[in-house]
Amino acid sequence: MARTTSPQHRQALGFFERHGNVHIYVANLIGYARVAFAAYAFAVALSSPGRMVTAYWLSFVCDELDGRFARMFNQTSTLGTVMDMVTDRVATSCLLCILCVLVPTATPLFLAILGLDIFSHWFQMYATLVAGAASHKDVHSSSAIIRTYYRHRLFMGACCICCEVLYLSLYLLAWPQWRAAWPVALPPALAARLPPRFAPDEVPAVALLALAALPGTVIKQVVNVVQLRTAAQRLVEYDNKRDGRRRG
Template structure:
């Protein structure tokens, strides 16, 4: 059990260890976005550290008994802003998919804010205290492995798309046997020439492998977001209907 003092529950919530980690997370994300078009390695490493902080803040909050409403809001808002920032970078790298990036931002923010307000309206203290009718949403918030898988896959996919503008990063590859080359059909390249960035003539790009592996989790996360948005909206309507009785 955590003792009194800095590593226990004290009066200055701003200096709670998990909140300090949250501030560091914001700083790391801002740094990542600041160097995104100068140093891809620094960007990816800084964003990865920010993502690691997202896991650490919750662990320290529970371990040190330093949970707080400030920390919960800081965590959620940083989640949304970090993902939004990364999607902005992706939309700048590939302007042709900027509408898709905006749609993903809309879905992410809408679903989580609707979920938060629905949870509060039902008497919960956090959006993760789920009283949703959807089994998928309850699974998402109650199973940390499932939630982590979905979130990590989204971030990895966005980072891979960002990294594809840097041949040096994409060139980190697993070698192929002599004489073997990976090539896409000419017709595919005519329709989507950008896919050539994900290929390495002499091997299989590790970033491409990560991107392909992340696709199932990415799609699962978007389904969760949509279901969460719909069920949260239903809950808000039900709350209003209950008040009128």
């Protein structure tokens, strides 16, 4: 005997498939939650570091989940893609601005990183648009480091995570209670190699976390510089081709 499916059951199944209401795609609902977590994180950033970091990491987890669910349920959308990209840039920008407030002596460095991030991604986005690509991640670059970065998602993900870990670690180190949390004793061999004034008996675990994330963060900034340069070259090539067609 054939089993019948109720209209409610069919509707529930349809929710987890590609349907006509893009606004309530599962991936986009996760994207909205990501924005809400990020907004809350920055609302409490200057008063509650524990809640800030918790909310920010929940937002970061949503960033990982939205793409997975979009592919799982065939619910990829332009709305979701743009929301993901813009939330990335806004979240990073806000976090760097918070660091400028908490660590004013490093403001020039944080602003330089912020400016590079915005310049690089906006140039890359426009280069992608004129090339007719679907994503700024599928632009075929002449640069080996850019190709490696986008073709190896684990490498790209590790660099992005390193950036977040470093920025959040620096944020926590700006608070006295976190600088004193979970002290780790330096190995004697390492302490002996350091000048006495720079050789504390213990260092915060958060500082070691920041140090571990530094190489990946540096690689990400190098990628941003190269990406900015190659995107600018693509825009110039586009202008030259367009002018050539006009003259022809």
